[in-house]
Amino acid sequence: MHDFLRYIESYLGSDKTPGTAGNIFWATVYVLLVFVGLSVAVIAMNWLERKILAHMQVRLGPMRVGPHGLLQPIADALKLLLKEDIIPAGADKVVFWIAPFIVVLAAFTVFVVVPFGPTHAITDMNIGILFMLGVSSLSVLGIVTAGWASNSHYPLIGALRSSAQMVSYEVAMGLAVVSAILMTSLNATNTGTLSMIGIVEAQKAEAVWFLFKFFPLGIIAFTIFAIAMVAETNRAPFDLPEAESELTAGFHTEYSGFRWSLFFLAEYSAMIAVSSIAVTLWLGGWLRPFPNLLQGPTWDLAFSLVPGLTFLFLGGMCFYNTARMPKHPLFKVQTVGLAGFGTLLALIGILMFLPPLRDRVGDIFWFSAKVAAFMYLYIWYRGTFPRYRFDQLMKVGWKVLLPTGLALLICTAIWALRAQVWADVVIPMWTGFVDRLRSIF
């Protein structure tokens, strides 16, 4: 037992991710942790989406299944698992069965390189961002095969539209990503890096989030990526191929029960994955606000209290709502349940004040907080914007985002290397031109 604890302590002091250190045991533990965390995040997203959309539409959302609808996602999951599994007649059974798994595989494999902290990633591939973009583009294959295997018109058209949209916006995403990668190469050795942890370290070394670097260029790159990532995951306002009022739910029309829940899981995981890319590339990843400006042990201590305070605040809100519950005997179970949930959150908050946990959890907390802000933006877009028509959608992708991305890339490259461009290109061209003129006259 003592040896085991010492083994855990010795590992936690290392400065490498388990993948790069070749440590299979810890890599497996991290994989399980990410898997569990992702599932909890998807369940929370389901509840948050329904409640936030409801409150934006001046209604209450689910309130009956558990206090304030907190058990609604579990009820939904149970219903989906117990539903009858219908396979349409004439559908290709093997392909019909594989298609959701391809999408889920692509959506979950991406999390292998997502950096929750300087050593808190499953591994740190030195082509991290390339891997993430590539694997997330494999989900298009799953969607196309799902639409084809359903042997029905609406899913096929929905699948073709959805995959055309995803492929179009991948180009714009790639260009925005490249212009962010360019900003990592402004260090001493003039070599950039594609590794996710390296990108955040570059932001720390250059003391500025890439969002604010080269003033409008970082923000424009971020905007292009933010629009493209919403279109990439088929979310509102780009959800024509899968909205219920359009093609009767598009490519997953013929999928019921557990298979549909796989698509749903993959969609939310893809949302979290592309938000992680945006957070890592532009918003500083796991860095707390102002890591270089507000330095020193007191500021570190102050910022490391924030996770605990957040959970205490959430627990406090639960208790406040417990006090506001109707005082009717039928609501007793819900009141007790909400109070229990509040206590749980408060306990987690108090746990986060303890010194050993406080130092390690900070990175993961800041990263998750930024990703949670993106999730809120996703839900806000769904509640606010009307849907794009398909030709308008493709027009935005190819005619607006792609030229802007190209121009942005060129401007970022020229501005990042402006000294070198001036000395190596402009001055020789100018002096050569002047010499030629002088030799003529």
Place this chain on the structure above:
Amino acid sequence: MNPALNPPLSNPPVATPYFFYGLAAIMIIGGILVITRKNAVHSALALITTLLAQAALYLMLYAPFVAGVQIILYAGGIMVLFLFVIMLISIERQEKERPFNKQWLVGMVAAAALGGLFIAVYTTRTRGSVLFPPVGRESYVEGQNTQGIASLLFDLHSGTYMFAFEIASLLLLVAIIGAVVMAKKRI
């Protein structure tokens, strides 16, 4: 093998023969499925499996950038294109016809001749020694693969493939125009 350029790796590869033989088996089975399935979508899915296994083999050969490019372009781009075309074209067809064409016998004879040629080449022994030394213990600097490829492609003073890169971009432009013109309904 130059010993000065080949210091022992800090992270020696693990279980390499098992990974190689497993991935090779996946690739061969995928290849056989591609050329024998009647249903074009099944062939496409088998080809995707082969391409992904090939990306893993590139990782074993310490070529992570080429592996990433393979996944993005081949599996995520070209195969999507193939699946689109299969669905647009074969949608009415019942693939109940025989899968092999009229000249399959001559084709098999030609392929057998090619196979014989390969076997003759790869079983040549130069005085009893193996043709190539073992791979996987040679020099590899972690994190310099992408930078090395970039310096070969883009470096101002030592970029050997800069011209080829520009020609490749021109080729892609011509291919885009060609594909759009070929597939338009009315020119």
Place this chain on the structure above:
Amino acid sequence: MTDISTLHYLVLGAALFLLGVIGVLTRRNVVIVLMSIELILNAVNLNLVAFSRYWQSIHGPSALHGQVFAIFVITDAAAEAAVGLGILIAFFRNKETVNVDEVNLLKW
């Protein structure tokens, strides 16, 4: 088991090449012929990258010529697949078949 040498990768590449050639020469569906061509190109890429590894052992870790060539081959394969499928769509629109045996308009 023996160490995995360059020869193993070359033999695997040769086997894939052979499978691709069989596919090109014997299949009826034009799309599957095009997919077999992609198999051939992949076999060639495997050879190139394996040889690049071998070259690295002689000339140092930045001798990545094989990998750069492989990237160019992948680019070419994408261009060729796009144009080939465009031609296929144009042909299919006229003749309503994807059968290789029936592509005989220029036959005397």
